[in-house]
Amino acid sequence: MDIKQILYQKRMAKNFTSRKEDYSQWYNEIVIKADLADYSAVRGSMVIKPYGYAIWEMMQAALDKKFKDTGHVNAYFPLFIPKSFFSKEAKHVEGFAKECAVVTHYRLKNDETGVVVDPDAKLEEELIVRPTSETIIWDTYKKWVQSWRDLPILVNQWANVVRWEMRTRLFLRTSEFLWQEGHTAHATRLEAEEEAKKMLGVYTDFAENFMAMPVLQGIKTENERFAGALETYCIEALMQDGKALQAGTSHFLGQNFAKAFDVKFLSKENKLEYVWATSWGVSTRLMGALIMTHSDDSGLVLPPKLAPFQVVIVPIYRKEEEKITVIEKGKQIKAELERVGIRVKLDDRDTQKPGFKFAEWEFKGVPLRIAIGPRDITNNTVELARRDTLTKSVTDMEGLREQVLDLLDEIQNNLFAKALDFRNTHTTVVNSWDEFKDVLENKGGFIMAHWDGTSETEEQIKAETKATIRSIPLDYDNSEEGVCVYSGKPSKGRVVFAKSY
C-alpha cells in the first residue's frame, strides 16, 4: 500500500462512523456516501441514486426470473384505489386505510397568489395512493374469473407504493417505496396454501443464494399477521446490531378478498365457489437488509451475485507512455472477464488518483479489485484485492479469469458463512424471564423461548421489552414442550423473539 492510498483511506475513515460508535449513523453514512440513496425535498420520500438502483435492478432481475420460472407473469394495476374499496375487507381496512396519501383534487390553477388547488376540481370519491393492491386487484379479478378454466391466476406486479411515514430511514422506512407484489387466485384451498409456501421458498432461496443472507422461515402470530390474511409466512434476517429485519412475507388470504369483491367461479363439479388467494411481496427494504448484513467499518460490502460491478480495474501510472500500456492491458483484462459474464468496471478516470479510486470502490463494496501498474506489465502479474477480507495478493496474469471466477464464488460463500455464523452465535435458547431480558439487552439477536400462545402475553412482552415474536419457526426442531418464559403457562414450542426494524 503506498502512502497516498493510506492517506486517502485515513481521510475516508475519519469521515466515517464505525458500527460500534453509532450503528444507526454508520448505516446512514453508508447509504449516502456509497451513493445508494438520498433524502429528497418531499418529507418521507427518497431518491434512489444510480449505484443503489443498479443493485436493486440486480435484485429485480434475479427475483423476476424466479417468479417466471415458477409460472408467474407480470401485469400492472392502477396506482389509485377508490376509498370505498378499503372498507370492503373488514380487517384490511384496519391495517391499511390509516397512513395513506389521499388524492382529493385533480386540477391546479393560477390565481393572484400563484398556483393553487382548483376548488371546482374536487373528486366525488377520494382516491388512495395504493399502500398495497389486494383491493384493486381483486376488483379486477372479478372480471377475469368465471370458470375453473380461468384458474389459477399467477400474477406479479413491480410497482411503487405509499404508506405515510413521519420518521424516515432510507430504504428501511420511507413513505414511498418500490416493491413487487404477487397476487394469485386458485380453485382450491390446498393449492393456495401451497403457493404461499412455495413463494416463501423462492424468497428464502433468493435471500440466501443471492443476498448471501441467512433467513429463518416462519409463521407470524395473529398479532403480526397481514391485515386480511389467514396465515402470514415470513423470512426473518438478523442484522449486525442484533436486531431482526423482516425480509419478505407470503400470505395465505383464504377466501377473504374473493368474498369482499364477490369473485366466484364455476368449479369442475359445476358449483359456484369463492376463489382462494395468496399475496406475497418484497421491497427496497431488502437494500437495507443487504447493507446491514455484510457491510463493515470500511463501507459497503456487496455479494458478487448482486454487485453492479464485480471487479474494478484500477490502472496505475505516472508517465504518459505508462498510461497507454497499462490502460490497454486493463481493457484486455476487462474484455476477457466480460466474455464469461463477469461485470467489470475499468476506472480510467484521469481526474482522480489511484489511492482515491481504491478508497472509493472499497467504500462502494466492489467484491474484487485488480490493480495494474508498469511493474505488473513487466512481470506479467496483477494485484488482486478482496473486499470481504480486505486481503491482497499478487497473481500471475495466466489463468486470471479462472481465478477471478473462483474468487467471486468464494466471496459469495464466505459472506453467507460469516452471516450464518453471526446468526448462530446470536441465537440464544432461553428458559427464564430474567435470562430473556438479559440476552435481549446485553447480547441481542434471536431469542428462542417458550410462549403460551396468547396475544396478551405477546403484547405484554412487547410493551415491557420492545421485543416481538418474529415468527413461529418452520425449520426448527420444536418437539419439546415447556412453559412460557413470561406467564409460566404451558407452551407447545419455542418461538423466535427479537427487537426488530
Add this chain to the structure above:
Amino acid sequence: MDIKQILYQKRMAKNFTSRKEDYSQWYNEIVIKADLADYSAVRGSMVIKPYGYAIWEMMQAALDKKFKDTGHVNAYFPLFIPKSFFSKEAKHVEGFAKECAVVTHYRLKNDETGVVVDPDAKLEEELIVRPTSETIIWDTYKKWVQSWRDLPILVNQWANVVRWEMRTRLFLRTSEFLWQEGHTAHATRLEAEEEAKKMLGVYTDFAENFMAMPVLQGIKTENERFAGALETYCIEALMQDGKALQAGTSHFLGQNFAKAFDVKFLSKENKLEYVWATSWGVSTRLMGALIMTHSDDSGLVLPPKLAPFQVVIVPIYRKEEEKITVIEKGKQIKAELERVGIRVKLDDRDTQKPGFKFAEWEFKGVPLRIAIGPRDITNNTVELARRDTLTKSVTDMEGLREQVLDLLDEIQNNLFAKALDFRNTHTTVVNSWDEFKDVLENKGGFIMAHWDGTSETEEQIKAETKATIRSIPLDYDNSEEGVCVYSGKPSKGRVVFAKSY
C-alpha cells in the same frame, strides 16, 4: 383449413369490428379481446393485463439496453412533487400544473359513516403526483453537481406518471401511464444539444427496427414544444386511419431548469456556470402505436422482435396415443427453437380444441404458428402459418429451425415494408389550401405543405381543420422555398401537417 377452424374464426370475426366499419371500435376490441389492457374501477386508469405487459416488457428491455449502451444509468425519484416546485419554471407551470392529481391529506380514519379522510391530517403544502419529473429531479441535481467533474449526468427513470384525463382511450389516453424519462445534465450547450439529438436517434432506431414502425424525425413548432424546452425533437408515426401519433420526444431544455433550481457548476476555467439540460421520454402510448400500425381485421399483429411468443405450437390429435406422440414432438421442437433464443409457446391445453387455439393465437398476433398432427409425425412435416400474410405451408421437419429464424426475420422486414409503403402512399405534397383540405378530409395521412412560420397561421389551421403541424421534418429535402398554403406569405420550407392522436 378444417371446418371447425373456419367456424371458430367466423365466430371470432363476427364479434370483431373491422377497421372500415369503425376504426376506433376496432382498436378498443383488439386491446380488450387480445388481453392487452382493460378499464379499471378508477376512471381514467387502466389495467395492463399480462399479455399486454409482456409486450411492454419486451419494449422496456430493448430500450433499456439502448440507453445503457449509450452510457445512461437508471435511478428513481419521488412520486410526489411539492406544489411550489411547479411555479419555479415559468413555462413549465403553464404546461403541467393543470390536470394533476393533488394529494392534500395523509390519513384516513373510521367514523360512524365508515372510512373518511382525517381532517387533522391535512398537508401544509399539497403534493402533486408527478406528471413529469423535471422539477423534482433538478432539485436533486442541485445536490449532485458542484464541478465539471460531476458532469455529465446521464440518468433515466422507469416510472408511472399521472396527467388527469376525463376521456379514456386504453394506452393512448389514460390518467396514469408508464414511461421512461431521461434527464441529463451537461457542461456545455453543444453537448446537451447533441444528447437530445442522439436520443431522438435511439428512439428512431427502436421504432423502426423493433416496432417495425417507420417514423419521421422532426422538430416541434413553438406551439407544440414541451413546456420549458428550447427545442423539442420528435418522432411521428402514421396510423392506418391516416392519423399521426407522436411516438417519442427529446427536449433540449437549455439552462431553464438549472436556473429555476439554481444548479451551477465550477467549470474547468474555474467559472460558476449554469448546467445545460435535456429530457426525453416514451410511454405505454407506444403500445397503441404498435397496435394501430400493424394489426388487421383478424386481430393483433406483432413484429417478431417484440412478440412475447414468436412461435406457437398447436398439437392436433383425436386419440390418447396420438396426443402423447404429438405433444412429445411439440416439446422437442420447442426445445430446439428455444436453443437459439426463439420464444415459443406450446399450447397443450386439454380444455380447448385446436380451432379455438388457432383463432386465439391469430387474434393475439403471434407471428408464426406451427401445427403438428399424427399425419405430420408420419410424414416428418409440420404446418407453418404466418400471421402477417395469413398464409400456410407444409414444411419438412429437417431444417425447421433455420426456416423459422428466416421467417421471423422476413416477417419483421415485411411488416416494416408494409408500414413504410402505407406511409409513402399517404404522404401528400400539397400546394393550395383547397388541396390541403381535400387531402385531409378524403385521404388523410401526412401532408407536406408550406407554412409561413407564424403561430397565428398554425392555430388558425388547427381551428379550421383540426390538423396540427406534427413537425418541421429533419430528414426531408426541404431546399425549395414557397408560399404558405393558408396565408400566402413566404415560406422557407415544408412542414408536416396531420390530424393526430
